[in-house]
Amino acid sequence: MDSRIRRHAEIIVHQAIDLQPDDDVVVSMPPVAEDLAVALYEQIGEVGANPMMVARGDRGIGTDRATRAYLRAVDEDDLSEPEHALKLFEHADAAVVARPHENVTEQSDVSPEKGSAYDRAYRDVLNARLSTKWCLTQYPAPADAQLAGMSTEAYEDFVYDAVNKDWDAVREHQEQMVEIMDGADEVHIVSGDTTDVTMSVKDMVTLNDWGTNNLPAGEVFTAPVPDSVEGEVLFDKPVYHNAREVQGAWLKFEGGEVVDFSATQNEDVLEGILTTDEGSNRLGELGIGMNRDIDRFTYNMLFDEKMGDTVHMALGRAYPATVGEGVEQNDSAKHVDMIVDMSEDSYIEVDGEIVQRNGTFKFEDGFEG
Template sequence: MDSRIRQHAAVIVDRCIDLQPDENVVVSLPPVAEDLRVALYEKIGEVGANPVMLARGDRGIGTDRAARAYLQAIDAEDLSTPEHLLQLYEHADAAVVGRPHRNVTEQSDVSTELGAAFAEAHRDVLNARLSTKWCLTQYPAPADAQLAGMSTAAYEDFVYDAVNKDWDAVEDHQQQMVDILNPAEEVRIVSGDTTDVTMSVADMTTLNDCGSNNLPAGEVFTAPVPDSVEGEVVFDKPVYHQAREIQGAALTFEDGEVVSFSAEQNEDVLAAILDTDDGARRLGELGIGMNRDIDRFTYNMLFDEKMGDTVHMALGRAYPETVGEGVEQNDSAKHVDMIVDMSEDSFIEVDGEIVQRNGTFVFEDGFDA
């Protein structure tokens, strides 16, 4: 086995979920990630914890092919919360979820409406999983390498360079941005002449993603006050959702809500996201990518949202840990991240002060106020 896989497993178990003896952990990885499954079980055994395996995602319906067959066969009105899966996560202390694929477009012929209904039926399952010590990660499967336009070997290097890092050093560097955002009242994002959006982050909490949940990590993120978002934003990186590529998504916000939208490609998929529920028309996250080892777009949001010189905004559910006491949490069955390139003709402004210009932060060499 590649030694980098065992290193990956060790980071997950020791840092991301901090697994302890006798704890119950759900490992959710498809068969294509068998080596990581084995390495995780080996590490979990060393800790003395109790694992159980699911084959796909956090929704317990098997492989991508099995999931497609199920969704093609069932009527949306027959979908309901799978209570047995909910019970599993309610009794789990930790969860490791990976999403490698044998075919990244396996569900491309499943309707977006059915996909939204399925997400809604699993809302309580998602909430239960997010209440554990959870980690979402990636295994370098050939289909994901193909989607990224890379050879399998090059993609393996890309993945392991991104996940097997000195996360203590990353934490120290990113904490400088956390310290700017945590006491802030308002954030403004400007990119070119297409994006100018403001939002309140008053009383919200900014988190330092440095190998605690997502792996790879490499961002700081918070939640906007739901009704505070104003302005227009064009997401100049594609959104890959339910095996479909949304290009050129543009949103206009008033009083926190999306009041108009468009897309250059697959606008119907964007519409289905927004129509999932009321919370899907509001932002649940503002994230700032700070991992410069992720230097290319790969159609994998777990990596893409961490790219240096980017920000991302998520329609839908806010992470409870980012929502201040007494402040409304945006709730939704969806959490869909979308990316803005901040490398040129762009800036982030916090309480009237520019803290990043063209990808360079105020605490870095080369910052031009």
Template sequence: MDSRVQRHAEIIVDRAIDLQPDENVVVSMPPAAEDLRVALYEEIGTVGANPVMLARGDRGIGTDRATRAYLQQVDAADLEEPEHLLKLFEHADAAVVARPHENVAEQSDVSTEIGAAYAEAYRDVLNARLETKWCLTHYPAPADAQLAELSTEVYEDFVYDAMLKDWDAVEDHQEQMVEILDPAEEVRIVSGDTTDVTMSVADMVTLNDCGTNNLPAGEVFTAPVPDSVEGEVLFDKPVYHQAREIQGAWLEFEDGEVVDFSAEQNEAVLEGILTTDEGSDRLGELGIGMNRDIDRFTYNMLFDEKMGDTVHMALGRAYPETVGEGVEQNESAKHVDMIVDMSEDSYIEVDGEVVQRDGTFRFEDGFEE
């Protein structure tokens, strides 16, 4: 076994979920991640905790092929909350999820309508998982390397360079951005002549993603006040959702809601996201990517949203930890991240002051006012 897989498992158990003796942990990942599953079980056994295995992610009912077969046959009206899976997560202390693929397009012929109904039926399961000590991570399967247009070896190097870092040092560096954003009232994101959007973050909580819930980590993120978002955004990086690629997604916001939208490719998929439920046409997250070891787009949002010189905004559900006391939380079955390249002709403004220009933060060398 690759020694990097063992190190990955150690970081998950020791840092990301801080697993303790006798705790119950759900390991949710497909056979494509078998080496990581084995390494995790070894680490869990060393701790003295109690694992149980699922064949897919937090909302999964099986492998990608099995899930496709089910969704091809079931009626959307018959999709109900799976109480047995909900009970599993309600009794878990921790959860580790990875979603490598054997075929990244396995569910490309599942309708957007059934996909939305599926997400809605599993909403409480997702919420229960997020109430545990959870970690979402990745294993470099060949199908994901192919999607990234990389050889398996190069993709493995890319994945582990992004994940096996000194996360204490990352935490210290990113905390400088947390100190700027956490007490802020308003954020403005400008990129070229296609993106100019403002949002209130007053009383929201800014989190430092530094090797706990996500591996790889490498972002600072918060939640906007749901009805405060104004302006337009062109997401110039693709969105890969339900095995379909959305290109050139453009959104216009008024009073927090999307009032107009378009996409150069798969606009119907974007529309399916926006019409899932009452909260899916509002933003639930603003994130600032700071992991510069993620230096290329790979169609894996777990990595792409952390990419240096980017920001991302998520339609749908806000993470409860980012919502301040007494402030409305955006609720939705969806949480779909979309990315804006901030490397050129771009800036982030916090309470009227530019804090990042063309990807460089004001606390870094090379920043220009």
């Protein structure tokens, strides 16, 4: 087995989920990631915890092929909360989820409406998983390499360079941005003449993502006050959602809600996201990408949202840990990240002070305020 896979498993077990003896852990990934599953089981056994494995793809009810067959066959009105899946995560102490693919477009012929109905039905299951010690990660499968436009070997190098890092050093570097954001009132983001948006983060919590949930990590993120978002955003990187690519997604916000939108490709997918429920047309996250080992767009949001010189905003659910005490949490069955390139003609302003310009932070060499 590739030694990098074993190192990946060590980081998951000992850092990301901090597994303890007698913990019950759900390992959730499809057969194409069996090497990672084996390495995880070795680590879990050494700790003395209790693993249980379920095969799954992007959605948590089975492999991508099986899930496609189910969603195409089931009546939308028959989709309901699965009690057995809910109980699984309610009784688990930890969960490790990997999302490689055998066919990245397997579910491309599942309608956006059916997908949104599924997300609503499984909303509490997702929340139960997120209440455990959880880690979401990637195994470098050939289909994902193909989607990224890379050879399998090059994609393996890309994945492990981004995942198997000195995360203590990452934490220290990113903490400088956390200190800027935590306690701030207003964030203003400008990119060219297509993005100019403001939002309040007053009393919200800014988190340092250094490998405790997502692997790869490499972002600083918080939640906007739900009704505070004003302005327009053009997400100039594609949104790859439910096996369909949305290009040129543009949103206009007033009073925190999306009041107008468009896309140059697959606008119906964007509309399906926005109309899922009451919270899906408001922002639940503002994230700032800081992992410069992720230096190319790969159509995999687990990586792309961490890419240096970017920010991302997520429609839908806010992570509870980012919501301050006594502040409204935006809740939704959706959490869909979308990316803005901040490498040129761009800046981030916090409480009237420019803290990043053209991808360079004020605490880095070369910053020009």
